[in-house]
Amino acid sequence: MLNIVWPIFIIISFSYAIFSGNLENLNNSIFVSTNSAITLSIDLLGSMCLWSGIMQIASKTSLIENLTKVLEPALNFLFPKLRENKKIKKEISMNMVANILGLGNAATPLGLKAMKSMQEENNKKDTLSDSMMMFIVINTASIQIIPTTVIAIRSSLGSINPTSIVFPTWIATIIAAIVGITVAKIVIKLTKGEKIK
Amino acid sequence: MKIINFLSSVAMPMVILLIVMYGVKEKNKVFDTFLEGAKEGIKTTLSILPTLIGLFLAIGALRSSGVLELIIKLASPILDMLNFPSELMPLAILRPISGSGSIAVATDIMKNCGVDSLIGNIASVIMGSTETTLYTIAVYTSCIKVKKTRYILLAALAADIAGIIASTVICKMLS
Numbered sequence: 001m002l003n004i005v006w007p008i009f010i011i012i013s014f015s016y017a018i019f020s021g022n023l024e025n026l027n028n029s030i031f032v033s034t035n036s037a038i039t040l041s042i043d044l045l046g047s048m049c050l051w052s053g054i055m056q057i058a059s060k061t062s063l064i065e066n067l068t069k070v071l072e073p074a075l076n077f078l079f080p081k082l083r084e085n086k087k088i089k090k091e092i093s094m095n096m097v098a099n100i101l102g103l104g105n106a107a108t109p110l111g112l113k114a115m116k117s118m119q120e121e122n123n124k125k126d127t128l129s130d131s132m133m134m135f136i137v138i139n140t141a142s143i144q145i146i147p148t149t150v151i152a153i154r155s156s157l158g159s160i161n162p163t164s165i166v167f168p169t170w171i172a173t174i175i176a177a178i179v180g181i182t183v184a185k186i187v188i189k190l191t192k193g194e195k196i197k
Numbered sequence: 198m199k200i201i202n203f204l205s206s207v208a209m210p211m212v213i214l215l216i217v218m219y220g221v222k223e224k225n226k227v228f229d230t231f232l233e234g235a236k237e238g239i240k241t242t243l244s245i246l247p248t249l250i251g252l253f254l255a256i257g258a259l260r261s262s263g264v265l266e267l268i269i270k271l272a273s274p275i276l277d278m279l280n281f282p283s284e285l286m287p288l289a290i291l292r293p294i295s296g297s298g299s300i301a302v303a304t305d306i307m308k309n310c311g312v313d314s315l316i317g318n319i320a321s322v323i324m325g326s327t328e329t330t331l332y333t334i335a336v337y338t339s340c341i342k343v344k345k346t347r348y349i350l351l352a353a354l355a356a357d358i359a360g361i362i363a364s365t366v367i368c369k370m371l372s
Contacts (some may be wrong), residue, residue, distance in 0.1 A: 136338070179356050
């Protein structure tokens, strides 16, 4: 994707600057931007290491497994077809808990495992099943207790209160998830007919 | 208002405390494990550095050349009608497409509008509450070689749009 977007950005802005005589600003920003990328990376380094370390501790404990029990009722609502399938439900909930805790590195492999198990149960191998659709939508909703990257960026830019956005982020995430789940449920209902064909 | 601030500031310490206590309870070598993870953190951060340089260059050029201003000016009648701050438009467009790209744009916005300003806060909440939707869909559908995706993009993008609108409304209400 960036292979298309990046050159477009460069070509448009560089040629626009040449034609509009904005060259001095452009030259400045070329040097400033490389520097600010380095500065941001160095500033991010500390908090990224901290969180990766903390999350590594979490992934070595049974915390994820214990939290999956809390999700049981939600799973039965979201994945009505998997109600009896304990194995897949466990894989899905481990992926969800890892996402909630911000364990991105652990969440993706767990999620891929869940997708493969759901594919085994899928009748039409070239089409997403109902459960898969719901699963992907939940994964794109980014339900997370602590938005670590954003907090790190904010503190690197000298925010007075880098964590002040945590609560607003919860509310926005929940609203996004509810809308995503609702649309997914509607789409699943509406595309039922196609499936039988 | 006080409760919201309290919840926001207590979340991070609580999670760290809970995880460390869990590690101790299960008799893990907590500090060794921490170091293992922290090393991974260096790798992750360094691995996005080249991307950040490339994207900062592109976004910096868009801004300094005046193109961004032009685009924002052209789009602002529609955005004003929706009551959506035009400075945030580049972030809203790039967020579902590219993770590191949206980090670069969000940082750029927070820097230019002020990290604690309303716009800065909205940019932060958008970043925290949405995901790189297209990438996620690509990873999960390609691993099982599914071709028919039954309008999943519609559902996922609806969630993103809802998240962006909700971020704007909530931050405006709290400010």
